[in-house]
Amino acid sequence: MNTKELHNAYVQGLKREKRFVRITQLSILILFFVSWEFLTSQRILDPLLFSSPSRVWNLLLIRISDGSIFVHSSVTLFETVLGFILGTAMGTAMAAMLWWSRFLSRVMDPYLVVLNSMPKVALGPILIVGLGPGFSSIIAMGALISVIITTLVVYNAFKEVDENYVKVIRSFGATKRKSFFSVILPACFPTIISTLKVNVGLAWVGVIVGEFLVSKQGLGYMIIYGFQVFNFTMVMLSLLIIAVLATCMYQLVELLERKLLKYRG
Amino acid sequence: MALLEINKIEKTYFSKTSVTEAIKDINLAVERGEFISIIGPSGCGKTTLLSMISGLLKPTSGTIKLDGKQITKPTPETGYMLQQDYLFPWLSIRRNITLGLKTMGLLTKETECHALHLLNEMGLGEFKDVYPSQLSGGMRQRVALVRMLATQPKLLLLDEPFSALDFQTKLKLEDLVHSTIKEHEKTAILVTHDISEAIAMSDRIVMLSRRPATIHRIFKVPDALKGLEPFEARNTALFNDLFQDIWEELESFEHKRTS
Ligand SMILES: Nc1ncnc2c1ncn2[C@@H]1O[C@H](COP(=O)(O)OP(=O)(O)OP(=O)(O)O)[C@@H](O)[C@H]1O
Ligand SMILES: [Mg+2]
Numbered sequence: 001m002n003t004k005e006l007h008n009a010y011v012q013g014l015k016r017e018k019r020f021v022r023i024t025q026l027s028i029l030i031l032f033f034v035s036w037e038f039l040t041s042q043r044i045l046d047p048l049l050f051s052s053p054s055r056v057w058n059l060l061l062i063r064i065s066d067g068s069i070f071v072h073s074s075v076t077l078f079e080t081v082l083g084f085i086l087g088t089a090m091g092t093a094m095a096a097m098l099w100w101s102r103f104l105s106r107v108m109d110p111y112l113v114v115l116n117s118m119p120k121v122a123l124g125p126i127l128i129v130g131l132g133p134g135f136s137s138i139i140a141m142g143a144l145i146s147v148i149i150t151t152l153v154v155y156n157a158f159k160e161v162d163e164n165y166v167k168v169i170r171s172f173g174a175t176k177r178k179s180f181f182s183v184i185l186p187a188c189f190p191t192i193i194s195t196l197k198v199n200v201g202l203a204w205v206g207v208i209v210g211e212f213l214v215s216k217q218g219l220g221y222m223i224i225y226g227f228q229v230f231n232f233t234m235v236m237l238s239l240l241i242i243a244v245l246a247t248c249m250y251q252l253v254e255l256l257e258r259k260l261l262k263y264r265g
Numbered sequence: 266m267a268l269l270e271i272n273k274i275e276k277t278y279f280s281k282t283s284v285t286e287a288i289k290d291i292n293l294a295v296e297r298g299e300f301i302s303i304i305g306p307s308g309c310g311k312t313t314l315l316s317m318i319s320g321l322l323k324p325t326s327g328t329i330k331l332d333g334k335q336i337t338k339p340t341p342e343t344g345y346m347l348q349q350d351y352l353f354p355w356l357s358i359r360r361n362i363t364l365g366l367k368t369m370g371l372l373t374k375e376t377e378c379h380a381l382h383l384l385n386e387m388g389l390g391e392f393k394d395v396y397p398s399q400l401s402g403g404m405r406q407r408v409a410l411v412r413m414l415a416t417q418p419k420l421l422l423l424d425e426p427f428s429a430l431d432f433q434t435k436l437k438l439e440d441l442v443h444s445t446i447k448e449h450e451k452t453a454i455l456v457t458h459d460i461s462e463a464i465a466m467s468d469r470i471v472m473l474s475r476r477p478a479t480i481h482r483i484f485k486v487p488d489a490l491k492g493l494e495p496f497e498a499r500n501t502a503l504f505n506d507l508f509q510d511i512w513e514e515l516e517s518f519e520h521k522r523t524s
Contacts, residue, residue, distance in 0.1 A: 164351045171319055171345040172368040172416065173338075182368070186355045263355045263396040 051233040056240065059233050069241070076207060076218040077245055079135065083142020084203035084249070088196055090143065091150025098151070099158040099184065100176070112152060120145040121209045128214055138210035138218075145206035146199040157191035158184050190264075193257045200249045204242065266333060267294035268452050269318065269420060274327030275477075276313055287313045288324075289477035295452060300443075302455045302463035304511070305473030305481070306518055311456045312348060314478070315422050318454065319345040331420065341369055344418030348425050348456075350409035352397040358384070358408055359393040365416040380415035386441065387411055403430040407438065414445065421446065421453040427462065439466060439495040460511050464504055465495035470511065475518055484511060 033053045039045040040052040047055070063069035098105035124141060131137040165183045174182065211220025219238040226234030276288040287310040295301055303311050316322035318329055320339040329336045331343065339345075344365075352361050362380045366372040384390055387407040389400075397405055406429055413421065426442075427435045443466050446453050457463050463470045468491055474481040484507065490498045498504055 162351070164347055164349070165353065167316075167321055167345075167347060168351050168353075169364070169368060170321060171339045171343075172365040173341055174368045178368065182364075183353070186353070189355065261355075263357075264398070 048230070049232055051236045055233045056237050059237050063237070069237075072218055072222055072238075073241055073245065075215075076211065076220065076242075079138050079210070079218065080142055080203045080207045080245075081249070083139045083207055084146070084199055086139065086143035087146035087203060088150055088192075088199050091147045091195070092154050092192060094147070094151040095154035095158055096180065096185075098155045099180070105155070112148060116148045116152060120148075120206070124209065124213050127210075133214040137214060138207055141210035142203040142206035146195075146202040149202075150195050150199060153195050154188060154192060157188040161187045189260050193253070193260065196253050196256070197250065200246065200253060204246050208242070268297045268299075268332060269293075269295040269454075270328075270330040270333075271295075271318070272328045272330070274317060274324040274329060276310070276317060276322070277325045286477040288317075289479050291327075291478065291480055293471065293480065295454065297452055298450050299469065300446065300453045300455070300467040302457055302467040302470045303473060304457060304460065304463050304470060304515070305478060306475050306515075307458070309473050309476045310478035311473065312424055314473075315345070315424050315454065315456055318420075319343050319422055321345070341416060342419045343422060344413040344416060344420070345422045346409055346413045346424060346426050348428075350397075350402075350405040352405055352408055352412070354397050357394055357396055358389070358400070361397065361408060362411045362415050364412060369416060371416065376415070379417075380411060383411045383414050384408070386445075387438075403434050406430060410438075410442070417449075419451060421451055423453060423455045425456055425458065428458065435462075436496055442466075443495050460508055460515070461499060461504075462495075464490070464507050464511070465498045472511070472514060482514060 036045075036050070037053045040047040040050055060069065098108060121141065123144065124137075127137040127140050127144070131140055161184050165187060166179050169179050169183050207218075208220040208223070211218040212224050215221040219242055222238040223235050226232060226238070271291055271293040274288060274291050275286075278285040278287055291314065293301075303314065305311055313322065317324050318336070320336045320343065323337070331340065336343075352358075353364065356364065359377075359381070360367075362384055363372055363377055366376050366380065381390070381393060384393060387410065389404060389407055389411075392400060392404070392408075397408070400408065406426060410426060423442075427438055430438065439462060445451075455463070455466060464486060468486055470484040470486065472481045472484065473479070486507065487503050490501065490503055490507075493501070
């Protein structure tokens, strides 16, 4: 066999492996739904508590036809995206300020440690009192939950950038500001991206808890409402929608990652 | 008047637990167009000296003047090539070599063309659109050299630029850098561990003592050698004599340490 054939065989092997992974993944998913349906229809699991795929599906169709599912989903999605962006942006900005001023970073250090160990959702009631029971406190919750950890992680990444890269740019006469934007920040894109990935999940936690506490709308509200009226089909439906939306957000972040980090080849 | 005047500089590093005296009382004048090599034992303060000349590091005392003006911060007249390449991994080679131009606000079609021309001369023209991770160590070092030359500094500071190269590439690059520098009438200070490199490339060789570094001795390279390309210079008898002198002098440091 010549090299070309060998290469072809190699590529074929890769494809086969990929197909096998995909098929297994799909089978797990199907198996999950089928057994869920089966177990509840045979009353091995109580359908009142665990609902069933067919019930969830029917509810979805009803909620689509009256349009309410779109209202709830878009409210929650909006809050999450905003909380996510605010949390990451503010965290990165705070990290930049700490990097800029050694004094500030030393002063802030113990406060950040305390704030970081604090369970942020416990601040919910205070947010509601401060910002009123509505959008703003839910978004604040989504942002708050990720802002401190973002600050800490990104600040550490800023600090760890090899000093010699800064020397290179300073030897060309760059100011501190310029050094930040052309060295420190791009050098930390990999870290920032991975905090983005974590923050997607955190923002969902913040927003759903926020909706538990205050909302009259949204997927979190659907969950708590379904729970109160013992309608678990509604709870399951919300959970599935959250899973889909959160995955989509995560995929978008990965897309961004591929764009920004293409130099890693 | 000399291009560079180093006057009684000293440098001491302070940390919470230690005081390191790196440089003690160095005086040196470098003429326009001169090529100086600095050699000395490892860790004696060569990089420290170069950093101070570049303006990145302030001397604890003493003054350094470039063209009569005291250096307090990096200036566009000086190009500094660090001991390792430190190419920015997130920028393509093209963006890496124009980094200095961009930072100084000098990036135009012409200057970029010039940078790419230099890259071509180094034999790396075809790599302008790849990222540094795709290049070998020697190639990266050549790119770093182009990055420095692209801003057309008057004074070049080179910190062991050829140390990571294989022997052949090293000889070729020495010739290339030597001719580039002579052609454009640049002044250069080269730090090196390699005695032959120092002799082949420079007009004067400054030998530093062990830390804290002072100037131990200055060797003048004979005029007969200066006219030659580094590669040719290596094959002459004069070259070998000078090599012996420097070698013995460096050896004497080692003996002082062990005795
Ligand atoms: N930032 C720093 N803080 C404290 N000490 C330092 C610092 N930089 C260098 N030193 C010390 O100063 C001395 C001289 O260092 P320098 O890097 O200038 O040596 P060098 O001659 O370039 O060595 P090499 O040949 O290995 O490159 C060393 O003993 C080193 O430990
Ligand atoms: Mg050094």
